[in-house]
Amino acid sequence: GQQLNQSPQSMFIQEGEDVSMNCTSSxxxxxxLWYKQDPGEGPVLLIALYKAGELTSNGRLTAQFGITRKDxxxxxxxxxxxxxxxxxxxxxPRGNAGNMLTFGGGTRLMxxx
Amino acid sequence: DAGVIQSPRHEVTEMGQEVTLxxxxxxxxxxxxxxxxxxxxxxxxLIYFNNNVxxxxxxxxxxxxxxxxxxxxxxxxxxxxxxxRDSAVYFCASSGGGQFYSNQPQHFGxxxxxxxx
Numbered sequence: 185g186q187q188l189n190q191s192p193q194s195m196f197i198q199e200g201e202d203v204s205m206n207c208t209s210s211x212x213x214x215x216x217l218w219y220k221q222d223p224g225e226g227p228v229l230l231i232a233l234y235k236a237g238e239l240t241s242n243g244r245l246t247a248q249f250g251i252t253r254k255d256x257x258x259x260x261x262x263x264x265x266x267x268x269x270x271x272x273x274x275x276x277p278r279g280n281a282g283n284m285l286t287f288g289g290g291t292r293l294m295x296x297x
Numbered sequence: 298d299a300g301v302i303q304s305p306r307h308e309v310t311e312m313g314q315e316v317t318l319x320x321x322x323x324x325x326x327x328x329x330x331x332x333x334x335x336x337x338x339x340x341x342x343l344i345y346f347n348n349n350v351x352x353x354x355x356x357x358x359x360x361x362x363x364x365x366x367x368x369x370x371x372x373x374x375x376x377x378x379x380x381x382r383d384s385a386v387y388f389c390a391s392s393g394g395g396q397f398y399s400n401q402p403q404h405f406g407x408x409x410x411x412x413x414x
Contacts, residue, residue: 227388
């Protein structure tokens with residue numbers, strides 16, 4: 185089946201640093217989504233991307249839909265302790281009949297105060 | 298607005314028992330998804346519904362698993378009989394969209410943490 189390769193798997197950074205993570209696929213996607221999951225909770229949508237090349241911001245978060253439709257990245261600027269959690273990318277394949285998503289394996293972010 | 302509501306939040310039961318997980322999607326959403334999350338396998342789609350009809354159940358691991366959606370505001374995922382390897386966090390998600398295609402984002406509930414002893 186289709187797979188999304190998400191990297192890095194984990195990051196341990198100092199508060200105030202910028203963070204970058206990405207997802208790549210061997211297949212083309214129509215939609216890219218980025219979610220954050222806090223312990224004991226469900227994934228929460230951060231950013232949705234619908235067009236190749238699209239660059240979207242949500243506060244300190246910025247995400248881009250790769251021009252080839254096969255990748256996406258998420259940047260977090262000036263990280264703070266509450267950014268700790270697991271970040272997931274998800275893609276909806278082209279031609280997908282319905283609304284099924286493929287998820288990346290997640291990036292676990294840890295922030296040192 | 299209320300999000301996706303799941304119950305119970307935690308369930309601990311002995312193997313062999315029947316387990317029923319419940320989900321109330323966001324009002325107006327016509328897609329509903331059941332996922333399972335484990336450390337080893339990450340987030341796995343089990344089944345999804347569109348307008349209360351099961352569309353793809355290829356992710357359901359075994360016949361012990363079944364899901365229903367009797368109306369637009371309620372769905373259940375049942376495991377009978379349960380086994381220790383079913384222990385995981387089970388998420389329900391919903392999204393809006395049309396009958397055949399939607400790219401509207403899925404919104405998740407807070408999950409049910411299931412432990413089978």
